[in-house]
Amino acid sequence: MANLQSNFxxxxxxxxxxxxxxxxxxxxxxxxxxxxxxxxxxVWKTLGSQVKxxxxxxxxxxxxxxxxVGFNNIELISDRPLEINLQxxxxxxxxxxxRAMIISLMADNDRKSWHEMVKKAxxxxxxxxxxxxxxxxxxxxxxxxxxxxxxxxxxxxxxEWVMEVATIPVITKLTPNVHSAVPGGLAAIxxxxxxxxxxxxxxxxxxxxxxxxxxxxxxxxxxxFGGYCGPAVKPIALKMLTTLAQEERMRNIPISGIGGITTWxxxxxxxxxxxxxxxxxxxxxxxxxxxITDLCDGMSNWMDEKGYKSIDDFVxxxxxxxxxxxxxxxxxxxxxxxxxDKCIHCGLCYISCEDTSHQSIAVEKGNPYNTYTIKExxxxxxxxxxxxxxxxxxxxxxxxxxxxEYLNWIEYQKRGLPLNDH
Amino acid sequence: xxxxxxxxxxxxxxxxxSDVHPPFxxxxxxxxxxxxxxxxxxxxxxxxxxxSIDVPLFIKQISSGNIKGSAKTxxxxxxxxxxxxxxxxxxxxxxxxxxxxLLEEEPISIAKxxxxxxxxxxxxxxxxxxxxxxxxxxxxxxxxxxxxxxxAHALSLQGVDVTIFEKxxxxxxxxxxxxxxxxVTPEFxxxxxxxxxxxxxxxxxxxxxxxxxxxxxxLQKKYDAVFLxxxxxxxxxLDIPGEDLDGVVDAISFIYDLRTNDYSKIAVxxxxxxxxxxxxxxDAATQSKRxxxxxxxxxxxxxxxEKPCTDVELDLAKLDGCSFIWLASPKxxxxxxxxxxxxxxxxxxxxxxxxxxxxxxxxxxxxFTIDVDMVIxxxxxxxxxxxxxxxxxxxxxxxISINNNGxxxxxxxxxxxxxxxxxxxxxDAVQAGKDGAKxxxxxxxxx
Numbered sequence: 001m002a003n004l005q006s007n008f009x010x011x012x013x014x015x016x017x018x019x020x021x022x023x024x025x026x027x028x029x030x031x032x033x034x035x036x037x038x039x040x041x042x043v044w045k046t047l048g049s050q051v052k053x054x055x056x057x058x059x060x061x062x063x064x065x066x067x068x069v070g071f072n073n074i075e076l077i078s079d080r081p082l083e084i085n086l087q088x089x090x091x092x093x094x095x096x097x098x099r100a101m102i103i104s105l106m107a108d109n110d111r112k113s114w115h116e117m118v119k120k121a122x123x124x125x126x127x128x129x130x131x132x133x134x135x136x137x138x139x140x141x142x143x144x145x146x147x148x149x150x151x152x153x154x155x156x157x158x159x160e161w162v163m164e165v166a167t168i169p170v171i172t173k174l175t176p177n178v179h180s181a182v183p184g185g186l187a188a189i190x191x192x193x194x195x196x197x198x199x200x201x202x203x204x205x206x207x208x209x210x211x212x213x214x215x216x217x218x219x220x221x222x223x224x225f226g227g228y229c230g231p232a233v234k235p236i237a238l239k240m241l242t243t244l245a246q247e248e249r250m251r252n253i254p255i256s257g258i259g260g261i262t263t264w265x266x267x268x269x270x271x272x273x274x275x276x277x278x279x280x281x282x283x284x285x286x287x288x289x290x291x292i293t294d295l296c297d298g299m300s301n302w303m304d305e306k307g308y309k310s311i312d313d314f315v316x317x318x319x320x321x322x323x324x325x326x327x328x329x330x331x332x333x334x335x336x337x338x339x340x341d342k343c344i345h346c347g348l349c350y351i352s353c354e355d356t357s358h359q360s361i362a363v364e365k366g367n368p369y370n371t372y373t374i375k376e377x378x379x380x381x382x383x384x385x386x387x388x389x390x391x392x393x394x395x396x397x398x399x400x401x402x403x404x405e406y407l408n409w410i411e412y413q414k415r416g417l418p419l420n421d422h
Numbered sequence: 423x424x425x426x427x428x429x430x431x432x433x434x435x436x437x438x439x440s441d442v443h444p445p446f447x448x449x450x451x452x453x454x455x456x457x458x459x460x461x462x463x464x465x466x467x468x469x470x471x472x473x474s475i476d477v478p479l480f481i482k483q484i485s486s487g488n489i490k491g492s493a494k495t496x497x498x499x500x501x502x503x504x505x506x507x508x509x510x511x512x513x514x515x516x517x518x519x520x521x522x523x524l525l526e527e528e529p530i531s532i533a534k535x536x537x538x539x540x541x542x543x544x545x546x547x548x549x550x551x552x553x554x555x556x557x558x559x560x561x562x563x564x565x566x567x568x569x570x571x572x573x574a575h576a577l578s579l580q581g582v583d584v585t586i587f588e589k590x591x592x593x594x595x596x597x598x599x600x601x602x603x604x605x606v607t608p609e610f611x612x613x614x615x616x617x618x619x620x621x622x623x624x625x626x627x628x629x630x631x632x633x634x635x636x637x638x639x640x641l642q643k644k645y646d647a648v649f650l651x652x653x654x655x656x657x658x659x660l661d662i663p664g665e666d667l668d669g670v671v672d673a674i675s676f677i678y679d680l681r682t683n684d685y686s687k688i689a690v691x692x693x694x695x696x697x698x699x700x701x702x703x704x705d706a707a708t709q710s711k712r713x714x715x716x717x718x719x720x721x722x723x724x725x726x727x728e729k730p731c732t733d734v735e736l737d738l739a740k741l742d743g744c745s746f747i748w749l750a751s752p753k754x755x756x757x758x759x760x761x762x763x764x765x766x767x768x769x770x771x772x773x774x775x776x777x778x779x780x781x782x783x784x785x786x787x788x789x790f791t792i793d794v795d796m797v798i799x800x801x802x803x804x805x806x807x808x809x810x811x812x813x814x815x816x817x818x819x820x821x822i823s824i825n826n827n828g829x830x831x832x833x834x835x836x837x838x839x840x841x842x843x844x845x846x847x848x849x850d851a852v853q854a855g856k857d858g859a860k861x862x863x864x865x866x867x868x869x
């Protein structure tokens with residue numbers, strides 16, 4: 001059995017799955033249920049200045065009958081009294097000493113407020129702090145959350161304030177609502193943060209009620225941009241994570257990966273791209289805490305299958321495999337192949353290629369089943385047919401190199417080889 | 423042993439004759455099923471539908487919440503798409519061709535989805551079609567069955583004024599009078615006919631029978647064109663001794679009675695033999711059982727492999743507790759006091775393939791006898807040969823001959839449906855009606 005033990009900045013947890021700072025970690029009752037279900041740790045929902053929430057708060061993007069492939073919220077930081085939160089954190093720490101307890105913080109934008117907040121949080125005995133520089137709504141208007149994260153200078157200043165009094169590890173949570181997460185991340189590091197986490201939610205409008213014409217979520221006939229999360233944001237989160245993982249100046253800074261993680265496969269992908277552990281929220285909100293069972297079990301079985309003894313064995317292994325376009329091998333060439341025994345004659349490969357790609361599939365009409373074959377000389381190896389094919393391994397991409405040697409764009413140009421030749 | 427009615431209580435009868443294929447109870451159910459559809463290109467389901475309904479499109483429209491568009495997609499190809507969703511043998515048509523079958527998965531419930539959209543349209547009386555202003559052309563349609571209605575609707579849509587002559591009191595043809603009641607209810611048939619006629623421009627003259635109340639020559643004179651959708655007639659006779667005994671009935675009359683009377687009034691025997699293994703035979707057998715017959719035995723001269731009904735239909739009869747005697751051909755019906763008592767059958771074996779491509783049944787010379795008190799003949803129907811021949815319409819043993827435009831040997835007289843093909847599915851008749859309308863519009867020069 002693989003060892004799922006996680007050690008993030010010295011904060012130990014039985015597995016690398018923490019619940020992200022969000023509604024599921026707002027109260028003792030939730031967190032106890034999560035720990036009983038088996039979660040490795042929690043980042044307690046952000047403590048900070050006084051707020052007042054509205055109703056409704058969530059909306060979702062449904063696609064082809066699947067509910068909530070994307071999820072959106074306009075909820076603010078914890079709206080419970082600070083003292084109650086701190087007391088409950090102490091109680092949970094006593095009940096579950098083996099789990100990671102991180103407290104998310106967002107103080108008013110002055111040194112004194114941050115100092116007070118950090119001290120109060122540390123006094124609970126929590127294992128770490130996470131600075132919320134990412135909340136995209138409500139707090140931004142008051143100069144907090146993403147307003148901090150979007151300005152590297154302010155971010156650096158706030159981190160410095162925190163580090164002046166912090167006695168436990170500090171993670172800075174970055175906003176994705178920027179063209180690049182790198183400047184904010186570097187600023188936090190310059191400010192002294194011990195680790196980074198990303199992504200927070202992405203500003204969004206999930207849809208509009210076509211009867212009332214009010215966008216979702218509807219608050220008394222009005223709406224507001226919300227924070228987008230769930231499976232739909234995973235690819236964006238993975239990209240932002242990779243930009244941090246590839247940054248030389250961040251080499252020794254651990255990253256906690258967040259963004260649409262729903263299955264153990266998602267978690268493995270985040271870790272392969274440099275996350276030392278992961279945080280989950282939406283999947284638990286949609287399905288309950290029980291999903292932790294398969295998150296752990298699936299990762300463990302995969303590790304056994306691949307021979308990884310501990311999670312550190314595979315963290316970051318895919319980072320070097322993402323390169324610059326100009327370094328890709330132009331001589332690498334693949335063409336599609338349709339396994340006629342597996343083909344169910346749905347024609348999806350044909351129509352996608354014919355209508356929108358390279359007209360590389362031939363059709364021989366039949367009744368009722370047509371036969372589809374690849375025109376190899378036309379196929380550019382784009383993968384579209386394989387993507388739309390509903391049958392596993394029916395369409396495979398077969399390597400047919402254009403040349404033996406590795407040849408990238410820079411070299412290609414140097415040699416004056418033909419362009420626009422398809 | 424006797425033939426009697428009122429065998430079961432009203433409540434039991436209502437339950438036994440309730441919908442054999444219940445609809446989606448909730449919109450979510452339809453949406454989940456619609457989302458399973460992968461929307462094939464040049465879809466095998468569409469190609470397997472005689473009326474070429476764009477199945478992936480109408481399913482996608484259910485999925486997107488465009489139910490109105492979905493209903494229009496169906497009705498544009500098949501104006502009886504509502505009834506067809508209940509009576510089509512989809513297992514050998516659209517659903518049989520669904521690519522999921524090739525993955526050994528359940529095919530998309532195309533009929534059930536089609537029913538979902540069309541029932542909403544019919545119940546809601548959605549106005550999906552607007553007929554063009556009248557162009558002054560007048561066409562007579564004989565028969566308000568699926569072929570006649572489809573033809574009339576297509577003609578009216580283009581501004582032709584149509585008069586339908588129907589010998590019965592209601593429209594719908596065999597849909598109304600010849601299909602098992604647990605597939606389509608008489609109420610649904612009426613609603614469907616009303617819905618089709620709601621386009622306007624179609625006047626239906628009921629209780630007007632060709633050859634009796636009207637003549638073809640007359641219609642030719644009074645109208646710019648005529649469409650014959652007269653269907654087929656009574657059940658093929660067995661041509662065996664005892665066929666005139668009390669208790670021998672033909673399946674079409676039996677089902678007709680069921681469709682026009684209260685179930686409790688329909689008499690059925692203790693031991694019923696049904697001759698034949700087509701859809702009508704199955705309908706007659708299952709309904710006899712549901713009326714309270716103790717034993718229903720279906721007798722067919724070939725084996726299960728050659729049966730004309732589908733597996734799904736056969737399963738219906740099996741689940742109703744009918745029994746089957748394969749490779750048996752009726753030889754004689756014997757009686758007592760003029761009433762059916764026994765059925766004597768020849769034992770058959772399979773010989774060489776016949777014209778249908780199926781192996782022909784050959785008499786072995788051996789016989790067996792079963793006790794029965796009712797025999798239902800369902801060995802196919804025969805065309806109105808005498809009626810057709812009298813009108814000098816060219817035909818082959820009563821089946822009307824038409825050219826590629828749907829026209830008969832008489833100029834301006836078109837035909838289609840069972841009266842041409844000898845008896846096929848409702849959906850085939852609808853397509854024949856459309857083809858006839860197309861031919862007529864060309865003939866009239868209507869664009």
